Amino acid sequence: FRATSIFWGGAAGFGLTAGVLYFLREYILYMVKAGHIAVLVELMDGRSIPEGRPQIEYATQVVRDRFGAANVLFAVDQLVKGVLAAITGIVQGVAALVPIPGLQQFIGIIRAFLRIAVGFVDEVILAYAIRTRADNPWAAAKTALVLYGQNYPAMLKNAAWLTIITYVLAFLVFLVMLAPAAAVVWVLPGAWSAGGFVFAILFAWAVKVALIEPFAIACMMQVYFQAIEGQEPDPVWEGRLSAASKKFNQLKDRASSWIGHKPSGEEGPAAPSTPPA
Known part of the structure; x- marks a missing residue:
């Protein structure tokens, strides 16, 4: 009975947490993910955060200046993910034309990773x-995707x-973490035999999200900007994306109809030579 209660209690807690995170995804993306990127x-x-100003506050302001509102950022992010899937499809289609034995299987593995x-x-x-x-986040995302597509060999590999x-x-x-997690479970009253395994998974996932993924994102950003x-932007690649992805066309339409907003300040990083749109 105890094991059954623990299982259903854990399942209910997991489901409730997942539901809350789902409904708060726009806020989480806006406040945490994009702020971290900023x-x-x-x-x-090589720029430093202004002295006397909290890092989170500054990062949030930079994101707000670029995107205006959380729903805009979330919508851009969803369209970007759809276009990225189309880019991997284009790469796989090009590979199909190359008569190299086993190439399709290799591209399939790469696509699964991507x-x-x-x-x-x-x-x-x-x-x-x-x-x-960028004052127009839709146009900036469109340009960034085209640049990503025309540099796909380096980006896909990384x-x-x-x-x-x-x-x-x-x-x-x-x-x-298996051993210390098992030890913690062992000393708890009514120790749960699978508790060490579950705690080790949770800790590993937390470390992955908090430490490993930010490192990977920083590496990807460095490779991309270099x-x-x-x-x-290559017009050929823009044409390919327009033909392969409806979401890319939606991105273009929204870029054309974007009215924009007036940023509260220009404290963000200096713009590089590549234009945002």
Whole structure:
């Protein structure tokens, strides 16, 4: 009876937490994810956070200046993820034309990795809008996606490797934490036999999200900004994305109809030579 109660209690708690996170996803993306990207962009460009101002407050203001509201940021992020999926499809289609034995299987493996790595790459696209101090987030995302597409060999390779490294490190953390987690469960009254395993998983996942993923995102941002340095969007790639992705066309439509807002200040990083749109 106790095991059954624990199971259903845990399942109910997990479901409730997942539901709350689902409904708060816009706020979480706006306050945490994008703010984190804004701070990373500042540090990568050699800029420091203004003295006497909390880091979270400054990062939130930078994001608000670029996107205006959480719902805009969330909508941009969702369209970006859809276009990234289309880019991997284009790459797989090109590979199908190359008569190399086993190439399709290899591309299929890479695509599976990239489905997991989209969470890294879409943050890089958002970073472009922040770094270029774009007034039109839709146009900035469109330009960033075209630049990503025309540099796909380097980006896909790094995304795949970083995904592997991220999960390998998380698995190592899980193995390291098995023994202490089991010890903690053992000393608890009415110890649960599977508790050590569950606690080790939770700790490994927390370390992955808090430490490993930010490192991977910073690496992806560095590779991306180095790859696009001095480049202009290729009309050929824009045409490919328009033909392959409805979400890219939605992005273009919203970029054209964007009225915009007046930023509260221009404290963000200096814009690089590549125009945002």
